[in-house]
Amino acid sequence: xxxxxxxxxxxxxxxxxxxxxxxxxxxxxxxxxxxxxxxxxxxxxxxxxxxxxxxxxxxxxxxxxxxxxxxxxxxxxxxxxxxxxxxxxxxxxxxxxxxxxxxxxxxxxxxxxxxxxxxxxxxxxxxxxxxxxxxxxxxxxxxxxxxxxxxxxxxxxxxxxxxxxxxxxxxxxxxxxxxxxxxxxxxxxxxxxxxxxxxxxxxxxxxxxxxxxxxxxxxxxxxxxxxxxxxxxxxxxxxxxxxxxxxxxxxxxxxxxxxxxxxxxxxxxxxxxxxxxxxxxxxxxxxxxxxxxxxxxxxxxxxxxxxxxxxxxxxxxxxxxxxxxxxxxxxxxxxxxxxxxxxxxxxxxxxxxxxxxxxxxxxxxxxxxxx
Numbered sequence: 001x002x003x004x005x006x007x008x009x010x011x012x013x014x015x016x017x018x019x020x021x022x023x024x025x026x027x028x029x030x031x032x033x034x035x036x037x038x039x040x041x042x043x044x045x046x047x048x049x050x051x052x053x054x055x056x057x058x059x060x061x062x063x064x065x066x067x068x069x070x071x072x073x074x075x076x077x078x079x080x081x082x083x084x085x086x087x088x089x090x091x092x093x094x095x096x097x098x099x100x101x102x103x104x105x106x107x108x109x110x111x112x113x114x115x116x117x118x119x120x121x122x123x124x125x126x127x128x129x130x131x132x133x134x135x136x137x138x139x140x141x142x143x144x145x146x147x148x149x150x151x152x153x154x155x156x157x158x159x160x161x162x163x164x165x166x167x168x169x170x171x172x173x174x175x176x177x178x179x180x181x182x183x184x185x186x187x188x189x190x191x192x193x194x195x196x197x198x199x200x201x202x203x204x205x206x207x208x209x210x211x212x213x214x215x216x217x218x219x220x221x222x223x224x225x226x227x228x229x230x231x232x233x234x235x236x237x238x239x240x241x242x243x244x245x246x247x248x249x250x251x252x253x254x255x256x257x258x259x260x261x262x263x264x265x266x267x268x269x270x271x272x273x274x275x276x277x278x279x280x281x282x283x284x285x286x287x288x289x290x291x292x293x294x295x296x297x298x299x300x301x302x303x304x305x306x307x308x309x310x311x312x313x314x315x316x317x318x319x320x321x322x323x324x325x326x327x328x329x330x331x332x333x334x335x336x337x338x339x340x341x342x343x344x345x346x347x348x349x350x351x352x353x354x355x356x357x358x359x360x361x362x363x364x365x366x367x368x369x370x371x
Contacts, residue, residue: 008271166207
């Protein structure tokens with residue numbers, strides 16, 4: 001299974017035309033987001049789902065009341081894709097809990113959460129746990145039964161800006177309400193919640209900072225992965241190679257798009273090896289790798305003192321920490337957030353800096369990605 005030099009040059013040029021446009025990760029993310037908007041149907045003003053987002057910024061945090069709702073996937077996806085800077089996955093392998101947070105007095109959504117099965121290898125987690133859990137069936141089962149990851153923690157804007165909405169959603173993920181929901185739905189023994197910041201190198205802080213005892217910063221992740229091509233350029237290069245070689249990645253393969261991208265890169269390297277075009281192609285790949293960042297890793301133990309032993313499979317009996325366990329009850333978390341949000345809201349109000357325009361992604365509007 002090989003490409004000729006000419007075919008390799010063609011593929012290399014497609015990669016170059018695509019990736020050499022981006023200088024930073026937010027350039028890449030913005031391109032993906034705008035590309036995804038092209039297929040979104042338009043709606044009449046005042047009749048879109050943005051009307052369901054929180055919009056009364058005269059309400060004081062102390063007067064708010066919240067409800068957590070497990071929305072149907074289609075509805076949840078519509079709201080998330082409207083407010084999130086990322087082009088979000090719809091088909092999720094493994095565990096998946098989609099939550100929406102409703103402000104009950106207004107009947108409006110303030111943010112959206114998706115929890116799922118954690119990635120297998122995470123350097124800061126390994127350091128926190130004191131080692132890498134082994135891939136034996138028993139230890140892998142223990143890890144899967146105790147750990148959950150926050151993949152989406154996105155407040156509606158400007159609720160997030162005005163009221164520290166990101167901290168509210170992140171703290172909710174660390175609540176016993178969420179832990180018990182996961183335990184009941186998936187027969188888990190949840191004691192580890194983890195998430196990463198959207199950016200690491202571009203920003204020295206995150207919405208997850210200043211959240212002790214709920215979330216604690218544990219270090220930076222590794223960043224050696226290649227962003228994928230999307231949209232028409234991806235379709236064109238995939239079809240080009242398939243017309244030459246036939247189906248080169250099985251149709252039922254898991255993570256098929258990633259495997260197709262990696263295979264085309266490998267075939268292109270092979271075709272250009274010992275050719276002058278090889279160095280230019282490798283420079284393009286290096287530039288694409290440099291778009292990725294080390295992300296800030298945060299973890300919560302839900303107030304259990306021996307969570308590391310349980311995650312690592314040394315015991316299945318959780319021991320509540322006398323000082324912190326009760327702080328993870330949802331009502332206590334909401335009270336903690338209200339104190340922080342009050343300081344934020346009243347400060348912005350006094351400085352006349354409250355934002356009131358609802359921020360949603362449409363085909364004609366671009367938003368700040370790195371806030």
